[in-house]
Amino acid sequence: MTPEGLGPEELTQMYGTRAIHSAPTPVSLSSVTLSRASPSERKTEMRKLFVAGITTLALVGALVGLVGTASATSPAKAKPPVKLDGKVNNKGTKTVKGGTIEVEQDNYYFGPTFIKAKGGATVKIELKNEGSADHTFTIDDQSIDKTVSPGDTTTVDVAIPADGKPVNFYCRFHVASGMQGAFFTKSGGKAKSTSSSDGGGYGY
Ligand SMILES: [Cu+2]
Numbered sequence: 001m002t003p004e005g006l007g008p009e010e011l012t013q014m015y016g017t018r019a020i021h022s023a024p025t026p027v028s029l030s031s032v033t034l035s036r037a038s039p040s041e042r043k044t045e046m047r048k049l050f051v052a053g054i055t056t057l058a059l060v061g062a063l064v065g066l067v068g069t070a071s072a073t074s075p076a077k078a079k080p081p082v083k084l085d086g087k088v089n090n091k092g093t094k095t096v097k098g099g100t101i102e103v104e105q106d107n108y109y110f111g112p113t114f115i116k117a118k119g120g121a122t123v124k125i126e127l128k129n130e131g132s133a134d135h136t137f138t139i140d141d142q143s144i145d146k147t148v149s150p151g152d153t154t155t156v157d158v159a160i161p162a163d164g165k166p167v168n169f170y171c172r173f174h175v176a177s178g179m180q181g182a183f184f185t186k187s188g189g190k191a192k193s194t195s196s197s198d199g200g201g202y203g204y
Helices: 008-015 017-022 025-036 039-072
Strands: 093-095 100-106 109-111 114-116 122-129 135-139 144-148 153-159 167-170 180-184
Touching (some): 100 135, 122 135, 122 144, 144 153
Parallel strands (some): 100 122, 114 180
Antiparallel strands (some): 100 109, 122 153, 135 167, 167 180
16 A cells, blocks of 8 residues: 555655554554464365365265166166075066066076065966076975976966065076075065075075
8 A cells, every 4th residue: 555665754744653653554463364374274274175175075976876876776776675595686576466477587587586465365477488498486385396498488376475474486497596586575574595506504
């Protein structure tokens, strides 16, 4: 603010003595400000800003992630409704309607892999082998063991336990490759494995 080229006397004439004496004040004020905000405190401030920025980015990222996850959800990638011993090629879950359901056998999975049915119901399974190898539909507990050739179809009745416990079914030839699934009444819990070749220790 001090006009250039003017000596103290001229300034005194222009602004009076006070102006001259108070002239250093801004300097001392700014030095106070500087000393209050020491370099380390400034760093802290910068870090706070940085952290705030990162936090904002993380929040935005999480939201984007949530939206992405929701839209990417598909039956084939859904979490298994019940646990099974050994490998499972999960091709999704379907609910039995009208007491019957079509189940595809392929290399090397059942589609659907998990089948929801009412406790105590008898469900007619329409097996269809769309693969290039023989596949079985096997439930040891119910003495079911149907072998289906490629391109063939057959039907089999499965009893859903009244207590709602999951029932494991599998292909004798390919259970080790993950060709198995389960009937269930409600999500959660674990299906007792009826296959002896999966090393689960539940086999008969
Ligand atoms: Cu098979």
